[in-house]
Amino acid sequence: MKLIVDDAATELSPRPGQCLRTALREAGHQGVKKGCDTGDCGACTVLLDGMPVHSCLTPAFRAEGSRVTTVRGLADADRLHPAQQAFLDHNAFQCGFCTPGMLVTVASLDQAQRQDLPRAMKGNICRCTGYRPIADAIASLDAPLPGPAARDPASPLPPAAQAVVTGTVPYTLDVPEAGILHLKLKRSPHAHARIVAIDASAAMAVPGVRLVLTHADAPARLYSSARHQRLTDSPDDTRILDEVVRHVGQRVAAVVADTLAAAEEGCERLHVEYALLPPVLTPEEALAPGAPIIHPKDAATARIEQPERNIIASVHEEHGDTEAAFASADIVREGSFRNQRMQHGHLETHASIAWVDENDVLTVRTSTQVPFLTREALCHVLALPRDKVRVFCERVGGGFGGKQEMLTEDIAALAALKLRRPVQIEFTREEQFIGATCRHAMRVRVKAGARRDGTLTAIALDILSDTGAYGNFGPAVMFHATNESIALYRAPNKKVDAVVVYTTTPPAGAFRGFGLGQVNFALEQVLDEIARGLGIDPIRFREINVIRPGDPMISTSLAVHDVEYGSYGLDQCLAHVRDALAVREEVPEEILHDPDWSQGEGVAAAMIDSAPPLGHAAQARVALTAEGYELIIGTAEFGNGSTTTHGQIAADALGTTPDRVRIRQSDTAILGHDTGAFGSTGTTIAGLATERAAQSLAARLRDEAARQTGTAPGEWSLTPDALVRGEMRLGLRDFAPLSAHGEVTGSPRSVCFNVHGFRIAVHRPTGELRILRSIHAADAGRVINGAQCRGQVEGGVAQGIGAALFEAIRLDGTGAVSNPNLRGYHLPRLGDLPRTEVFFADTYDRLGPMGAKSMSESPFNPVPAALANALADATGVRFRETPFSRDRIWRACSEAAGA
Ligand code: FES
Ligand code: FES
Numbered sequence: 001m002k003l004i005v006d007d008a009a010t011e012l013s014p015r016p017g018q019c020l021r022t023a024l025r026e027a028g029h030q031g032v033k034k035g036c037d038t039g040d041c042g043a044c045t046v047l048l049d050g051m052p053v054h055s056c057l058t059p060a061f062r063a064e065g066s067r068v069t070t071v072r073g074l075a076d077a078d079r080l081h082p083a084q085q086a087f088l089d090h091n092a093f094q095c096g097f098c099t100p101g102m103l104v105t106v107a108s109l110d111q112a113q114r115q116d117l118p119r120a121m122k123g124n125i126c127r128c129t130g131y132r133p134i135a136d137a138i139a140s141l142d143a144p145l146p147g148p149a150a151r152d153p154a155s156p157l158p159p160a161a162q163a164v165v166t167g168t169v170p171y172t173l174d175v176p177e178a179g180i181l182h183l184k185l186k187r188s189p190h191a192h193a194r195i196v197a198i199d200a201s202a203a204m205a206v207p208g209v210r211l212v213l214t215h216a217d218a219p220a221r222l223y224s225s226a227r228h229q230r231l232t233d234s235p236d237d238t239r240i241l242d243e244v245v246r247h248v249g250q251r252v253a254a255v256v257a258d259t260l261a262a263a264e265e266g267c268e269r270l271h272v273e274y275a276l277l278p279p280v281l282t283p284e285e286a287l288a289p290g291a292p293i294i295h296p297k298d299a300a301t302a303r304i305e306q307p308e309r310n311i312i313a314s315v316h317e318e319h320g321d322t323e324a325a326f327a328s329a330d331i332v333r334e335g336s337f338r339n340q341r342m343q344h345g346h347l348e349t350h351a352s353i354a355w356v357d358e359n360d361v362l363t364v365r366t367s368t369q370v371p372f373l374t375r376e377a378l379c380h381v382l383a384l385p386r387d388k389v390r391v392f393c394e395r396v397g398g399g400f401g402g403k404q405e406m407l408t409e410d411i412a413a414l415a416a417l418k419l420r421r422p423v424q425i426e427f428t429r430e431e432q433f434i435g436a437t438c439r440h441a442m443r444v445r446v447k448a449g450a451r452r453d454g455t456l457t458a459i460a461l462d463i464l465s466d467t468g469a470y471g472n473f474g475p476a477v478m479f480h481a482t483n484e485s486i487a488l489y490r491a492p493n494k495k496v497d498a499v500v501v502y503t504t505t506p507p508a509g510a511f512r513g514f515g516l517g518q519v520n521f522a523l524e525q526v527l528d529e530i531a532r533g534l535g536i537d538p539i540r541f542r543e544i545n546v547i548r549p550g551d552p553m554i555s556t557s558l559a560v561h562d563v564e565y566g567s568y569g570l571d572q573c574l575a576h577v578r579d580a581l582a583v584r585e586e587v588p589e590e591i592l593h594d595p596d597w598s599q600g601e602g603v604a605a606a607m608i609d610s611a612p613p614l615g616h617a618a619q620a621r622v623a624l625t626a627e628g629y630e631l632i633i634g635t636a637e638f639g640n641g642s643t644t645t646h647g648q649i650a651a652d653a654l655g656t657t658p659d660r661v662r663i664r665q666s667d668t669a670i671l672g673h674d675t676g677a678f679g680s681t682g683t684t685i686a687g688l689a690t691e692r693a694a695q696s697l698a699a700r701l702r703d704e705a706a707r708q709t710g711t712a713p714g715e716w717s718l719t720p721d722a723l724v725r726g727e728m729r730l731g732l733r734d735f736a737p738l739s740a741h742g743e744v745t746g747s748p749r750s751v752c753f754n755v756h757g758f759r760i761a762v763h764r765p766t767g768e769l770r771i772l773r774s775i776h777a778a779d780a781g782r783v784i785n786g787a788q789c790r791g792q793v794e795g796g797v798a799q800g801i802g803a804a805l806f807e808a809i810r811l812d813g814t815g816a817v818s819n820p821n822l823r824g825y826h827l828p829r830l831g832d833l834p835r836t837e838v839f840f841a842d843t844y845d846r847l848g849p850m851g852a853k854s855m856s857e858s859p860f861n862p863v864p865a866a867l868a869n870a871l872a873d874a875t876g877v878r879f880r881e882t883p884f885s886r887d888r889i890w891r892a893c894s895e896a897a898g899a
Contacts, residue, residue: 001064005029006073014060015261020046021055023063024070030174031072031100031167033397035125035347036429040822042124043347045101046070052108054123071100071167074107082141083107084165088157090137091787094128094795095639096164097347097397102126103165106138114138118831125822127345127398128639129791130798131830155787156658158644160395160637170394172351172367173426180353181210183415183425184263186253186270187435188245191279191815192292192504195243195252195272202269203255208262211419212270213254215241218414222302223381225405225437226472226509227373229615229675229746231380235312235471236302237295240381240410244277246294246469247506248816249434256415256423279504281815283443283466286310286501294469294502304471310502312467313475315482315556320493322447325458329449333529337446337522338881339864341809342439342802344511345827346638348397349432354412355422362413363390369403369636370676375668377406378413392667396638400799401510403638404678405437405472433820437509438809440477440500441466444522448491454536456491456527456545461519463498468507474500477508479556480612481515484751485523487555488607489545496556505815510678512799516608517861521882524604524865528872538869539578542605542755546570553751563609566750566848569779569841570605576777576839577603577757585773591761598764599772600874603757604865608858609749610848612679616746619672620689622650622697623739624724626732628660631694634674635686636666640856641788642682646690648784649849653694655719675746680854683784685746687849693742700738705730750847753779754858756797756866762874764897767890769805769871771834776859779841782851790838793859797836800863802828805883 001012005024014023021044024032032055035041039057046055047069048062074081083106086092093099102124113120117135126134151157163169200212218241224234241251255266278292285291287309295307305313326332352366362384368374368391375391378384396403408425415423427436445462461482467474478500486494513520531541547553549565581601591597621632631650637643643665647658654661664670674686698720699713705723706713708730716728724732759773776797783789806826812818819825844851868879877892884892 001061003063003065004067006070012060018060019056020058020060020063023060024055029070029072030170031070033097033100035097036822038429038821038823041347042101042105043098045104045124047104047108050108052105069104071103074103075166080165081107086137086140087165088161090133090140091791092129092133092137093164094641094791095396095398096169097171098124098126099164100167102134111142114142121830125347125827125829127347127827128795130794130836131833132794132835133791135830152786155785156644156648158641159647159663171348171397172353172365172394173424174394177353177422180422180424181256181258181419182260182263183254183256183412183423184260184267185251185411185435186255186267188248188250188252190245190274190276191248191281192277193245193274194277195245196275197273198253199271202271203266206257206262206266206269208258209255209266210258211256211415212266213241213415215239215243219381219383221381223377224472225407225470227370227377227404227406227676228476229617231376232303233476234473235304237304238470240414246504248814249506250469251435254411254415256419279815280310281503281505281811283464283501283503286503294504312471312500312502313478314499315479316497317556318495319554322458322460322493322495325493326447326449329457330452331530331533332447332449333526333533334445334447335522335526335878335880337444337525339442339518339521340882341441341508342511342807343433343809343825344400344402346398346400346402349427349429350403350408350436351426352408352412353422353424354409354416356416356420361388361390362417364409364413365392365394366409367396367403368393369396369399369638369678371636371666372634372668372674373676374406374409378409381410382413382417390669392669393636396636399638400512401514401678402437404510404676407436429822430820433809433817434506437472437507439511440508440515440518442518444519446522446526448526448530450530450534452534454534454541454544456489458493459486459489459491459523460495461486461498463519465498465500466503466505466508467500468503468505470507471502472507472509474508477510477515481519483555484607484609485516485519487553488547488605490547490551491545494554505811506817512796512857513860514679514857516606517800517803517864520604520606520861521864521868524862525868525878528602528869538603539574543574546605562747563749563751564847567781567843567845567853569843570753572841573753573755573777573779574605577755577775580775580837580839581757581759581773587772596763596765597761598874599759599761600870601757601759602866602869602871602873603755604862604869606754606858606861608752608861610684610752610854611681611746611749616675616679616681616685618674618686618689618744620686620693620742621671621739622693624732624736625662628656628662629654631661631663631690632670633663633665633686633690634671635677635682638677640677640682641785641792642677642686644788645683645687645784649687649690650694652850653691653698654721656721680857681746683852684848684854685744687852688744689742691742691849692744693740696740696742697738700740701735704735704738708734748847750845750853752853752855752858754862756862758866758870760870760874762871762889764875764893767886767893769886769889774834774836776836777839777841778855778859779843779853780855781843781845781848781853783840784850784852789855792856793838794836796856796859797863798828798833800860801833801867803882804864804867805885806832808883
């Protein structure tokens with residue numbers, strides 16, 4: 001069929017029933033993205049004869065004779081479209097995966113439509129930004145500046161910015177491979193069953209099917225899909241394909257075929273015979289006497305603490321005497337709280353392509369936060385030497401901890417090794433819900449006591465964490481959850497009882513906050529009740545009780561004591577939120593004058609160590625090149641902005657500008673090791689390695705200049721870059737080739753802080769909640785890139801509001817996810833989120849690169865608790881379970897009113 005795509009006459013040959021998105025992508029229009037198949041995300045938006053459409057819902061044949069515009073067709077030859085320029089000017093993207101679709105929609109809006117953005121942008125989801133910079137970018141289209149926007153030189157754009165807004169930056173599946181095969185997973189319909197037999201004959205008879213893999217083909221070796229620096233941190237309880245399935249949606253078999261359609265048909269024709277085993281759908285059931293054992297005793301070598309009780313790990317620890325402290329306290333408050341399963345919601349789903357190259361090296365291009373740890377895992381599971389495995393990433397379309405797992409690479413690699421052909425796997429959005437990981441659901445009981453003067457004397461936590469069918473990160477999340485949450489407070493008596501158990505439900509894993517958000521939600525509400533019970537302002541109460549430099553950080557024992565006060569800005573954060581809340585905003589008339597509306601305020605505080613414990617290593621290399629410098633770094637870029645800061649850090653050490661630093665990254669073939677971009681370590685750990693490498697190169701340049709000129713190294717005021725540029729007669733040729741290496745282990749670590757405040761209004765008869773003010777203060781050390789750091793805070797806050805108000809993975813009575821799509825799950829849209837005022841403490845960390853600390857993971861943590869505290873203030877009702885959706889608020893208010 002003939003049509004015009006981006007002003008070029010084009011011929012497409014869509015298959016029957018094929019959507020326009022897939023037809024365009026197969027024809028090389030990779031600016032059109034895939035985030036779902038149900039018209040929910042907007043990543044696939046194109047203009048069809050000038051009208052924005054979700055091309056995943058548009059049959060390809062409908063475009064015959066039409067004019068299709070993708071993001072790549074928006075710009076003129078010599079000038080970006082105003083919307084593209086506005087997105088650059090306002091840093092209106094992070095991972096950038098939503099950006100092509102966003103821009104196409106924005107380009108179609110007229111001025112009137114731009115006045116109602118919640119409506120105009122309701123078809124486009126961004127999981128990273130919290131929408132504020134997107135809204136600002138769109139607003140600027142109606143108030144253009146007379147000249148080019150002035151950019152703060154301290155906040156340079158990401159190196160890939162231009163490619164992101166023009167839709168030309170490649171993600172994992174945006175580089176076509178000739179002769180690629182497609183892998184599809186057959187998934188379990190049962191929560192717990194043993195596979196008795198698999199008959200693959202009908203599947204193999206499907207034209208184009210090349211291979212069926214079952215547990216008989218998979219290595220027996222157990223591993224964990226969770227990726228840490230220390231491979232032993234999670235239990236080895238997983239096989240690539242297992243003969244026992246432990247959750248609805250678990251892999252049963254894989255079908256590899258010439259086309260995705262053939263692979264899907266092959267999956268449908270696989271005949272699997274199961275012997276059903278009893279399901280265990282709640283953590284309470286898992287602990288009940290006589291509960292079915294989910295991972296049998298012979299898996300004890302997998303480091304499962306009590307397999308016969310389904311307990312993977314536990315903590316039972318006490319400092320001081322909590323019972324005595326409660327007995328003598330003037331006030332004691334306690335409560336039991338529940339946090340729900342959440343999806344990461346990164347718009348690019350899990351995907352990878354594996355092949356064996358001409359040197360017999362297994363090569364995997366994948367969407368991961370941890371390429372080096374994925375290589376280690378592949379070597380372990382497939383029994384391959386390190387030099388026979390290469391893992392690398394293109395730009396990654398969001399992660400939030402979800403891509404700290406090996407969920408696609410192993411099966412694609414196994415198929416590629418068997419077939420010696422490139423094999424691609426891409427999760428559907430539904431598979432993200434049923435076959436990827438989620439946030440740990442936790443039941444958290446908190447008891448706390450204080451003296452009349454507001455001094456906290458004791459805190460006790462009792463936690464039951466549900467890790468689902470596999471133990472990915474279960475122990476680590478539990479340890480982290482019980483650590484900084486209580487270390488934040490000076491109370492001398494602390495007790496923790498925490499247990500993490502298996503259930504036959506979809507597995508949990510790493511998620512932004514790594515367990516702290518769940519405990520913070522409970523603890524900060526109980527502390528709020530104490531403050532209110534004593535009549536002390538909640539911020540003042542925290543000022544009385546939070547740790548200060550010199551205080552011991554008492555928490556559960558992690559057997560590592562390498563956390564130091566590299567800097568301290570919590571006092572400033574508390575002051576920022578207090579001052580901002582003191583400024584009264586304009587409240588809408590209908591709220592002011594309607595007695596059915598109640599207003600309330602709430603705050604919560606959080607602390608996080610600046611890196612994970614027990615090691616987080618990174619290497620970096622900086623070399624002189626003809627064009628400037630080359631920085632090689634292991635960390636992947638998935639919207640966290642670390643690549644930009646790495647360039648800034650290297651440029652600062654060399655006395656040059658970031659545009660002279662070319663960056664290569666996230667490829668096991670170009671560097672020795674990098675633990676990965678998680679736990680907010682991109683800036684603090686890999687950034688420190690970068691700083692060391694760049695400083696080392698700068699020193700070598702100075703030494704070499706001194707040697708050549710017979711002077712002492714410190715005699716000139718010229719920067720290393722000025723030497724290279726020949727400002728002292730010496731130039732590039734006198735130094736080349738020169739390079740330097742930097743390396744860090746991630747210890748010692750510093751502490752970072754976040755405080756959030758809300759003012760809200762609640763319409764009690766309907767449960768409507770409006771956020772009037774959202775204020776966040778962060779102690780990130782020296783802020784290296786203000787625009788990006790603000791973006792990380794806003795994105796974290798947005799996810800925290802999603803956790804508090806909307807998002808929940810729901811399981812039905814069989815253990816299956818009943819809302820496996822973005823719409824049913826309710827990922828927040830532009831109209832769902834407020835604008836957050838962001839403040840940074842003015843601190844300089846003596847441990848971090850350029851004085852910086854971490855700040856991507858932690859802004860999430862205090863948000864649900866602060867919102868719950870505001871709700872309690874407004875309604876008098878304590879909301880102990882997230883999400884407190886509108887119906888729950890309505891019900892609780894109605895019950896409180898006796899209706
Ligand atoms: S890919 Fe079309 S709306 Fe998500
Ligand atoms: S930048 Fe919008 S989804 Fe990542």
